[in-house]
Amino acid sequence: METTQIKGSESKSKLKRSIIDTDIHGRAPREGMLKYMPRIYREQIATFGWRLPAQGGMFLNGGTNGSMQDVNIPEDSENEDTYLDYLRKNHLDTYNIEYGILTGGGYEVHAAVDTDFAAAVCSAHNDYYLERYLSRESRLKGSILIPKQDPILSAKEIDRVGSNPDMIQVVVSNGAQKPYGHRFYHPIYEACVRHNLPFTIHVSMEGIGINNPTTGAGHVTSYIEYRAARAHIMAAHMASFIFEGVFEKFPTLKVVMMEAGMLWIAPLIWRLDQDWKALRHQTPWVKEPPSEYYRKFFRVTSQPLELPPTTDMIKPMMNAIHCETNLMFASDFPHWDFDSPTHAFPKLDENMWDRIFYQNAAELYGLPQRKASKGVALA
Numbered sequence: 001m002e003t004t005q006i007k008g009s010e011s012k013s014k015l016k017r018s019i020i021d022t023d024i025h026g027r028a029p030r031e032g033m034l035k036y037m038p039r040i041y042r043e044q045i046a047t048f049g050w051r052l053p054a055q056g057g058m059f060l061n062g063g064t065n066g067s068m069q070d071v072n073i074p075e076d077s078e079n080e081d082t083y084l085d086y087l088r089k090n091h092l093d094t095y096n097i098e099y100g101i102l103t104g105g106g107y108e109v110h111a112a113v114d115t116d117f118a119a120a121v122c123s124a125h126n127d128y129y130l131e132r133y134l135s136r137e138s139r140l141k142g143s144i145l146i147p148k149q150d151p152i153l154s155a156k157e158i159d160r161v162g163s164n165p166d167m168i169q170v171v172v173s174n175g176a177q178k179p180y181g182h183r184f185y186h187p188i189y190e191a192c193v194r195h196n197l198p199f200t201i202h203v204s205m206e207g208i209g210i211n212n213p214t215t216g217a218g219h220v221t222s223y224i225e226y227r228a229a230r231a232h233i234m235a236a237h238m239a240s241f242i243f244e245g246v247f248e249k250f251p252t253l254k255v256v257m258m259e260a261g262m263l264w265i266a267p268l269i270w271r272l273d274q275d276w277k278a279l280r281h282q283t284p285w286v287k288e289p290p291s292e293y294y295r296k297f298f299r300v301t302s303q304p305l306e307l308p309p310t311t312d313m314i315k316p317m318m319n320a321i322h323c324e325t326n327l328m329f330a331s332d333f334p335h336w337d338f339d340s341p342t343h344a345f346p347k348l349d350e351n352m353w354d355r356i357f358y359q360n361a362a363e364l365y366g367l368p369q370r371k372a373s374k375g376v377a378l379a
Helices: 030-036 038-049 082-092 107-111 117-132 152-160 185-193 225-242 265-282 290-296 310-321 350-365
Strands: 003-004 012-015 019-024 097-100 140-145 168-173 199-202 254-258 298-302
Touching: 003 019, 019 082, 019 254, 030 117, 082 097, 097 350, 107 117, 107 168, 117 140, 117 152, 117 168, 117 254, 152 185, 168 185, 185 199, 225 254, 225 265, 225 290, 265 290, 265 298, 265 310, 290 298, 310 350
Parallel strands: 019 097, 097 140, 140 168, 168 199, 199 254, 254 298
Antiparallel strands: 003 012
């Protein structure tokens, strides 16, 4: 991996080859979203507030508003370009990002009781991102936020904006009322398949509002426990997809597991394969070992990358989860646990680096190859 030092900065390096970052968080100020919402909800909000459960109301997170503390992140502003300019200067330009995928925020809609209100917020959120980010910056791509509590309304929203080429996936939070393999969600997957959009599960809202507790033992107390529990919930969704037979019904669907780490997948698929061999008569529609379903249908993002005590332990685990085809780089910018593209991984061979930092995401999302006109070295 080749880097050059940025003038005036000792901590950031600019990559000579451009990359794809699959998890960047934009901002959609609530005041800014109001103009995209129906009048009835604007009036309700003016009187009663937003009525959305907040993760920050239960847990401390790792920094103020979950963001890095060593950078000057602009406050929410009516100036629609303030945060976009910050994002360009401090991330897209700094790390030579060819494409950055905005995974948004707004996941609190997935914990809301009023589904119609949640649907209106999702539509406003999507319209805000389309107008104020994607139409202004060609390097950015978007994610369709849906009211997953109601699969019919979710499918309607996917159909409304899913044909826009700048919207390249559907995103939901990890917190849920049912595991995502449940047939309740099939209308969502039908819409994803119609528009050839991956279904992405982003950590958030576990145990908040209408969603189930963070663990099978109940709610946890500290944010450290909360973060640890996220991988367990993601693992439950993954197993549910496989054993409920979702991929037999939707053989072109792809699922992205985002921001729950990655190395835990290896022992999970080993265990699932072992148990499937003994118990597969209970789920005869599961025609291959679970590890094969993972390899064919799931993709995973790197952040927050687990760091073993020694670097020689990480590469065998990366091989076990098929990182050469299934792993995509994610920074989680601008959050406090941001993974730098230049420092997150141990040294990788050139082909592996290119697969993780560009090709795997380009293939999944149908993004073009690097543009020679930008002066970057082609892989």
